[in-house]
Amino acid sequence: MIKKIFFRVLFCFLSFTNFAQECNNILKGIVIDYHDGSPIYGATVYIESLHKYATSNFEGKFKIEKLCNGEINLTISHISCETKNVKINLEKDTFTELFLEHHIESLKEVSIVSAANVKSKTVQFTVLKGEVIDAFSNQNLGDVLKDIAGISSINTGNAIVKPVINGLHSSRIIVMANGVRLQDQEWGIEHAPNLDINTTEKITVIKGANSLEFGGDAIGGVIITEPSNIILKDSLYGKSILSGQSNGRGFSFHSSLSKSTKKGWYVNAKTTLKKIGDFKSPDYVLSNTGLNSKAFSLQTGLKKFESGFNVYYTFINNEIGILRASHLGNIEDLVNAINSPEPLITNDFSYDINSPKQDVTHQLVKVDYYKRLKKLGKLKVQYDFQNNHRFEYDIRVGNDRNKASLDLNLSSHAIRSSFEFDAKTDQKYKVGFMGAYQNNFANPNTGIKRLIPDYDKYDFGFFTIGNFILNDETTLDLGFRYDFNAINAKKFYSKSRWNERNYDVDFYDLIIEDFNTQWLVNPKFQFHNFSASAGISYQLNDENSVLFNYGLSNRAPNPSELFSDGLHHSAARIELGDLRLQQETSNRVAANYRFKSENTSILVEVFFNHIRNFMYLEPTGTEQTIRGAFPVWAHKKTNANLFGADFSLKQQIGNQFILKNTSSFIRGKDVENDQNLIDIPSAKTINSIGYYHEKWNGFSVILESEFVFRQNLFPDNNFETYIPTTDTNILVDISTTPNSYHLLNFNSDATFKLSEKTNLTVGLTVTNILNINYRENLNRLRFFADDLGRNYTLQLKFKY
């Protein structure tokens, strides 16, 4: 895409003041590629005020004659370059060098991987853009991505939605928000990414660990979210989205306003408010599942060709209710809850959010700077600070009723810098490093033992990536990264737990103080991680292309995997970390086949991922306490194989109809114990038919069918327990997966022009049209309640 050409006005004062001025100056020059210094052929050099043109020859040279003394404005444009304006003061015959940016595609949208600034063709990636994202304005990141083949979500209810890439989630996925790696306690399944989707104009999902620039531990993949591009002209623009939904009687309001100048200065502000009450399944209210969300972001900076900077601040606060009926006392309550066809507690609809609930505030500040160096490349430096403050409220009694049970404050600082050598058109290199410091503070005033201890964490990493265009058809990428992670924690262990885990034998030297029934211990762990990636893409002909890639990545255990220690009421389970865990190592190979013709595009993606020391959380038995018995879930390790295939098809029929299919299938196997892995997404196929009529105000209507198969491959973690009040031994079934389900969804929208610069898009979406009862395997509340019933969403979007 070529950027629109903007003309600048010429002020040739002398020509106004002195008509007798002789205009015999000759301007000669050469147009050169900024990166490699090579001459550019066919560039247009234009003086608007005089309507004079010249075109550069094979040597990049041009000549314009009969110019007056004074300042002139040149507009230099080329088909594959960024248009540039240059002022020249002419007093005599002049020779000038004009530099053009010849790799326009890396500056602009098109390829989402431009976010990585390495235009890599050898990774498995998918891009979502503004319109698609806007439609999910009232929802979460996890919801938007679910339509991509191979992406699913793991939920706690409907407001806590975590993306799952090819079966992997949480610490195995890096979420990049405007160049910043989110550090928001992403380790927990009930910790959703703290990101307002409305701040995002483009989302790229990269499967696998082949984007080493972001980190070496993204065994699952990377989700890159980016704000809108800055338009380099004097303008003031914005948009507002108002959504109302029937289920939960919720509304969401988003508004953004941007101001930019042609000199490259820009500022924009965005805000989003959401309020949703109790959701409803087809048959009953899901009590205490409301959501209150407030988000704000401010961005300013200067974007020029040679240099620029960006200052970015975001604030998001989410208060999320957790299904009341999921808060349990012991195994007996769990059994009662599982066996009850309806949740044991259902109240009338309400907007109130009571315990159990979570209240999370995430703030992010980023400052970055870039500078292009002639014939060399681009330097980037960035600092970011994030603060994540998380409160979780359980049902408590007495004076503690309104006190949080968990109060964690995670602050993270990071500095990253990279240099991209892009002087040569057929090879690019990027090197970079990052250093990060993180501190977690668990407030002791909760009156409840810390689930995650206080810790300091240090990360240091560097990477180098190379892109090589071998010929017109073949691209090769290679990357290498090293990361050092150190964690220094101070944690209280009850002596009984310390001994039960046999830490008294292996870790006795970590003890620093005796607190009667507890030890204060000081675990210090260090991890060295090497990652590598290699990929090759080959264009067979105009329509067919293939790619193959390999990724080696290592992930150090997260604080939850190492240190978890305590009772999780929302799940009625005791969760235990393990100090002995080592980093897990993933070797992943993947291949893509892509067919693209005028009306048809097909993408087949396959992968195989072997993960050594794969860390997972699974029930290991029960423990008796004075509250009764509890299942114990322990973080364990094994060797795992994951493999799967994702399929996407888009078929245009005539001018008006589009058929789409995305399907995915994945298997996860614990090879050490020869059993299935827990929490592997079910096979899924989504089919849709869309009717589009551009002339009717861009009218579109889409009917979508989503079929989710039953997950038949699950590990058997059922256990027997004695229920004293009924004096029986019963089998607690926490393994059997829910039945397959089929949802029908509908969407329609049209855009109306209100004035020259204003338009209004009206959209109607209906999900679960047939209002069926279903439960999703990867929703942790599936034991207690059905999933959502029918929902109508009406959305009004103004663009101005």
Next chain:
Amino acid sequence: MITLKNKYTKTIKNLALVLFVATVFTACSDDDPEVVNEEELITTLTATLTPSGGGTEIILKSVDLDGDGPNAPVITVSANLTANTDYTGVLKIENETESPAEDITVEVLEEDEEHQFFFTPTNNVATVTYNDMDGNGNPIGVRFILTTTTAASGNLTITLRHEPVKTASGVNSGDITNAGGETDVQAVFPVTVQ
């Protein structure tokens, strides 16, 4: 090359800055964390049974000093029950990790409408009736009458539920089946009536 060199200098400077920042923060956070005072921890359930005609009290006790730790509660029953006897019962729940032990029964009684003890015998070792009422006239169970008949052996399970539905069928008379709510305490006492 000069720019490259600058770049590296910059890198080194940045690195130094990170290390500096890190050192400063480490220095600050060197303080040891405070030990958590576990406020709602229940370690001990004691049921004191006094024979109505006088005699030795019988104490049923469940003690779990490590809370949700791995150690199972220690259950003791001080003596066998006598057949055909009414016992006046009183329950006490405490946090014995504090000194002196914190009596949590007080908190339960303050919020008596939200709490109820249930007594579930097996093998007909005894029957239990409530001997107290909350503000709504529903039972609490801190005070109760335990009645034995014939000689038998079995279990007596005492369960404290938080936020039970006291109005649900049978709950008023001590049937836990429809009570709902969450279990705060549950102890199973093996008892013998002779």
